[in-house]
Amino acid sequence: MKKTLILLILSTFLFGCKNAIEDDGKIKVVTTTNILADLVSEIGGNQISLQSLMGAGVDPHLYKASEGDVSKLYNADIIFYGGLHLEGKLVDIFEKMQSSKNTVSLGDRLPKDQLIASANFGSNYDPHVWFNIQFFKQFAQIVTNELSKADAENADVYTENNKKYQAKLDSLEAELKATINTLPKEKRILVTAHDAFNYFGKAYDFEVVGLQGISTASEAGVRDVQNLSEFIIENKVKAIFVESSVPRRTIEALKAAVLSKKHNVEIGGSLYSDALGDPGTEEGTYIGMFKYNMNTIVNALK
Structure with a gap:
């Protein structure tokens, strides 16, 4: 209607x-x-x-x-x-x-x-x-x-x-490539709330895994959470990330699933994916957003 x-x-x-x-x-x-x-x-x-x-x-x-x-x-x-x-x-x-x-x-x-x-x-x-x-x-x-x-x-x-x-x-x-080069290749695994970072991964040599699909209209199920928790444990992923335009609950559920299997994983921070930050902030520009994401990801995964 x-x-x-x-x-x-x-x-x-x-x-x-x-x-x-x-x-x-x-x-x-x-x-x-x-x-x-x-x-x-x-x-x-x-x-x-x-x-x-x-x-x-x-x-x-x-x-x-x-x-x-x-x-x-x-x-x-x-x-x-x-x-x-x-x-x-x-x-x-x-x-x-x-x-x-x-x-x-x-x-x-x-x-x-x-x-x-x-x-x-x-x-x-x-x-x-x-x-x-x-x-x-x-x-x-x-x-x-x-x-x-x-x-x-x-x-x-x-x-x-x-x-x-x-x-x-x-x-x-x-600057992005120089920062990424400080992170060993085996640690370049980016786990996020939904599949927003595949082009980032392809261009800058990261393996990217999203809990939800490309569109946030899809919902992550229990099986998705369990499968991804196993992946995190097998690959010794240190940190996973929420997104500013996606509710935190899916990543928090993923963290809980990993912890229930006696493996520690941290939420490495909130990334900007489908929207910039607030006007007047550094993250409110494309360049500032990219720098913030880049530093958040690399620092959390080191």
């Missing part, structure tokens, strides 16, 4: 409503996650008017659009979203807007032969591509191209901002 209502509201906006937002001359951009908002802000700077649907700690897999969200989307000149079914409950809205809005699915612009397929996610690709910094660099270029097309007058500004941000991402990756 709620889905039908949202689509009805959207149809009304698309075919009958006037733009109620005062035009300040800037192109209006909306992103779904705050990860993408941070990226677009780096490229767009003061030349754009930017809004994000989701804030810190919000799970995009389960997010449902409000009436206010639909209004923001309707009034946008460009909409950037993760795609690859990351925002599963918003797909219908984006599809309905395609004929009248510049909707950019960033994940779907990446080469398919470089994506990780998953039979456990409706035979779709793993959407957590931002944990490969090289993919995020491609996102930055796509955003630059789209903003430049929509606002040719400021194309040089967007290009220069992108050049500076690409250099920052290169520095981030170099």
